[in-house]
Amino acid sequence: MEQRFTGGNEYVASAELMNAVNIAITLQKPLLVKGEPGTGKTMLAQAVADALGKRLIIWNVKSTTKAQDGLYVYDVVQRLYDSQFGGHGVDDISRYIKLGKLGEAFAAEEQVVLLIDEIDKADLEFPNDLLWELDQMEFYIPETRETVRARQRPIVIITSNAEKELPDAFLRRCVFHYIEFPDREQMERIVRVHLPDIEEALVEQALEAFYWLRGLRDIEKKPSTSELVDWLRALAAGGVDPQRITEKIPYAGVLLKKDKDLRTLARNQR
Structure with missing residues (x-):
């Protein structure tokens, strides 16, 4: 049965916004939402998750955030520490791989809603560095020679305050909606x-x-x-x-x- 977002008890959405959400779900593309602060961009993801009965995963983007942070982190420092102090299992590198928010969304058994919040805070290369992962819904971990593939394609909602222009290649892969300030x-x-x-x-x-x-x-x-x-x-x-x-x-x-x-x-x- 096709999932449809029709708003929520605690979120007032316009017909245009509900249509944009449902089109993005149908096309299996990220929904890029812009609008001035206070128009409910971030709350939209929670409303979609609540309405569709799905878990929400939030990736808060900062000026120092790199695309790699959302995939996985290899804790080489902890592994070195364990090897020096006789920790068990140091040869098992997978013990030191921690999935980021995007990786967590891919690994989830059931479909989740992934919010990539304020993507324009990061540097200009950040959106481009996610093109493959958002297109193919997979990424490779060279340390373990493992490919992490999405078990269920997440519903991806991306917000931007238009602090920076996003790359055209990234925009082509998204469904776009601008939330007008409420009348x-x-x-x-x-x-x-x-x-x-x-x-x-x-x-x-x-x-x-x-x-x-x-x-x-x-x-x-x-x-x-x-x-x-x-x-x-x-x-x-x-x-x-x-x-x-x-x-x-x-x-x-x-x-x-x-x-x-x-x-x-x-x-x-x-």
Whole structure:
């Protein structure tokens, strides 16, 4: 039976995004998701895993991450230590091979969802170094002369914040989707998922102020969905009168994280 993603109880997905997920699953290609921070790129993988009843494996990419890290690591230092101090089994190199996140996804008995999060943080060669593995779903370990092949092809979701342009050869192998920032109607649905009991008037006034703030021309770091949810929690906890919100935004430091943006807000609220 073909697997289909239809969203989740805790994740509000547009029809276009659900279609992109299902196309990627059908074509057995990685889904590359872009969008500004706070649009739910990382949470998508968890939502897909939950909806399809699959385990989620997360590979968090950093500036120092190499493609090899996701395949396997050969702990030569531990082997040397064991050989010096009389450890047993030092001739069995496989004892010192530890699979990375991609290797773990390949070795899993059942199909998993693999999230490669923020791929654009790594150097430019990182995506190219994964082309063979993502195409053929296998890699070779020369130390043990073993080829690790995917037992079940994982559902691969890759996120990018567009910090760097990804190579064309890599892009050709992906299904691409750009997550637009939620409009007001969709944002209200997202808020209701996270805060089902919050006061209606508070949500209405907070959304009015939130989108006005995002529309200010000189705001450098626009507040995201997660910051809106945190702000609503703060407003509710502080017992703020909804009518006050649009006059002077309270707890602005929950929404804005730069001095310049707070000064911009102050100028526009006078």
